[in-house]
Amino acid sequence: MAPRPRNSRLRRTLFAALVTAAVVVPVSGAARPAAVPAPAPAALAPLGDATSAELDDRYAVNREGIRAAERMAADHGDRGRAAALHAMADPARHFLSFDGRDGGRTAEVFGDLAQAGRIAVLVPGSDTSLDRYERFRxxxxxxxxxxxxRAAVVAWLGYRTPGTVSPQVLTADRADQAAPELRRFVDELSAAEPAARTSLLCHSYGSVVCARAASGLRVADIVLYGSPGTGAGSVAGLHTGATVWAGRGAADWIADVPHVRLRLPFATVGLGADPVSKGFGAHVFDAGAGGHGDYLDPGSVSLRNIARIVSGQTPQTPQTPQTLASEDRHA
Known part of the structure; x- marks a missing residue:
């Protein structure tokens, strides 16, 4: 029998170490963001025609909810959370939704949604919460x-993200919980802005959430970047009519996460095929030389190409195809 390729052994060893670390190492953050109390949010009707007047009213209601959460966080003695909420309550900021409980759920708008012809919905990855919101913003x-x-961006933090080192980040469980909420939000947004071209931008574990929500979703594009996998074996497994794009920065550590799925006695771990691999079937775009958190950095190749996709334009493709690098790494 021929010896097993060295990179295959390395992949399995790394994956075993990742599973062990995530399952055995205590998750110190388990009680962290969720432990700060916050009031229940005001009940809001579904978004209507998204006129400027309706949006202003909605933003005002959520601003009051943020201020109430700020007061409760201050009374609880969490100055950091209170300071973050104080910044969010600035009248210049616009939230379609806000819930300060359980680490936070928000949908913040950048740009004039009422006049937008192009809308990008950002879905974040692990370790994103009210306490770690600024990089996402x-x-x-x-x-x-x-x-x-005439473009608007909506930063959708609509689920409890997993920790980067946690059992949850190795499975699709959190994504399965989040997907119905993302689907409801995008459907409501599409109904309110039917003429706008909407794209779903999915970073890291957020790509698993998008994949779980993709079927039948009314979006022009689904963009996966810094993805550990989607839980699906190929674009066909997403059951979407949207154009699916994938990109990965040259310095992104996510490239070294093994793209496999293992059935263990207690769970199925791993998120499957690499979205930038040839076999997955996505359109691969050039994501430049950046790392895992750099995709939307000003002036970056990745930001420029993601903006081109949102605008309905063709992005640059990698000069050195990432598909070959991915296949060599994970063969």
Whole structure:
């Protein structure tokens, strides 16, 4: 029998170590963001025609909810959370939804949604919460600036994200819980803005959420970047009519996460095929030289190409195909 290829052994060893670390190492953050109390949000009707007046009313209601959560966090003694909420309550900021409980659920708008001809919905990956929101927000700001004109970006933090080192990040469980909420949000947004071209932008574990929500979703594009996998073996497994794009920065550590699925006695772990591999079937775009958190950095190749996709334009393809690198790494 021929010896097993060295990179295959390395892949399995790394994956075994990742599983062991996630399952055995205590998750110190388990009680962290969720432990800060917050009031129940005000009941809001589904988004209607998304006129400027209706949106302003909705933003005002959520602003009051943020201020109430700020007061409760301050009374609880969490100055960091209170400070973050104080910044969110700035009248210049616009939230379609806000719930401060269980680490936080928000949908913040950048740009004029009432006039938008192009809408990008950002879905974040692991370790994103009210306490770690600013980097997520900074990416949304940069993308809206890159798009300019009649474009709006919605930063959708609509689920409890897993920790980067946790059992949950190795399975699709959190994504399965999040997908109905994402589907409901996008459907409501599409109904309110039927003429707008809407794209779903999915970073890291967020790509698993998008994959679980993809079937029948009314979006033009689904963009997967920094993805550990989607839980599906190919684009066909997403059951979507949207154009599916995938990109990975040259310095992104996610490339070293084995793209496999293993059935263990207690769970199925691993997120399956690499979205930038040839076999997955996505359109691969050039994501530049950046790392895992750099995709929406101002001036980056990845930001420019993601903005082109949102605008309905063709992005640059990698000069050195990532598909070959992926296949060599994970063969």
């Amino acid at each position: 900074a990416g949304a700001v940069a993308l809206q600036h890159e798009l300019g004109g």
